[in-house]
Amino acid sequence: VPFGYQDIDPAEKQGRVGGIFSNVAGKYDIMNDVMSGGMHRLWKDRFVRRVKPRAGEDILDMAGGTGDIAFRMVQSGANVTVADINQDMLDVGIERAVARGEDRLVWSCQNAEALKFPDRSFHAYTIVFGIRNVTYIDKALAEAHRVLRYGGRFFCMEFATTEWPVFGEVYDAYSHHLMPRLGQMIAGDADSYRYLAESIRRFPKPPVFEQMIKDAGFTATRVEPILGGAVNIHSGWKA
Numbered sequence: 494v495p496f497g498y499q500d501i502d503p504a505e506k507q508g509r510v511g512g513i514f515s516n517v518a519g520k521y522d523i524m525n526d527v528m529s530g531g532m533h534r535l536w537k538d539r540f541v542r543r544v545k546p547r548a549g550e551d552i553l554d555m556a557g558g559t560g561d562i563a564f565r566m567v568q569s570g571a572n573v574t575v576a577d578i579n580q581d582m583l584d585v586g587i588e589r590a591v592a593r594g595e596d597r598l599v600w601s602c603q604n605a606e607a608l609k610f611p612d613r614s615f616h617a618y619t620i621v622f623g624i625r626n627v628t629y630i631d632k633a634l635a636e637a638h639r640v641l642r643y644g645g646r647f648f649c650m651e652f653a654t655t656e657w658p659v660f661g662e663v664y665d666a667y668s669h670h671l672m673p674r675l676g677q678m679i680a681g682d683a684d685s686y687r688y689l690a691e692s693i694r695r696f697p698k699p700p701v702f703e704q705m706i707k708d709a710g711f712t713a714t715r716v717e718p719i720l721g722g723a724v725n726i727h728s729g730w731k732a
């Protein structure tokens with residue numbers, strides 16, 4: 494039975510999301526290229542330019558999956574930990590790291606809602622296309638705030654539905670019809686991509702999400718829209 498976010502009870506969401514990413518892990522990187530026409534690479538480059546990782550800093554890339562953000566950030570000489578709830582996604586990332594000869598990353602299986610790191614462990618916290626999959630977003634934001642040092646930076650890139658008139662409709666049609674078909678063709682899994690499209694529609698609008706970031710204790714919050722707000726970079730500061 495196809496399912497969307499609306500059918501998922503919070504108690505079940507974590508397990509469902511887990512199943513989805515385990516199913517798609519092996520095809521995750523190629524699917525990103527196909528579905529975004531390669532654009533996700535540019536968004537990720539731009540995101541990392543905003544983070545400005547520095548040598549010697551400790552950075553947590555939460556919901557880091559197969560490592561796209563971490564591979565970019567580690568080039569600066571920062572100490573990057575990739576954490577993700579799904580070991581299958583991390584395993585693909587570890588294989589990629591081995592293939593690249595990248596041995597500076599730390600890979601850790603953890604839930605964003607209940608991190609095992611002590612308070613004030615990191616200079617920066619990043620989460621890219623991950624937070625909408627978390628069941629209790631407020632808990633994940635509270636944990637981000639807890640594990641950051643004073644003066645630490647929070648960065649989150651996430652999709653949103655856009656207000657651009659024609660683009661919004663095209664995007665809707667794309668995500669509801671073409672995305673599940675591509676998911677079927679390439680990953681043999683339409684349902685997972687149906688869920689991913691639905692989860693974007695359900696995610697709070699940028700101003701609402703920005704307020705949640707403030708409520709978690711961050712100040713100097715900012716939202717940088719990309720592609721008419723279809724993708725947004727949110728940031729904040731732990732004062």
Ligand code: SAM
Pocket residue numbers: 510514555556557558559560561562576577578579582603604605606620621622623624626627628
């Ligand atoms: N950041 C990577 C990227 O941009 O390519 C991966 C993004 S992928 C769309 C979403 C990731 O969020 C998956 O790897 C999934 O396992 C992870 N995730 C979902 N719920 C999570 C949670 N509660 N805690 C940690 N990671 C979670």
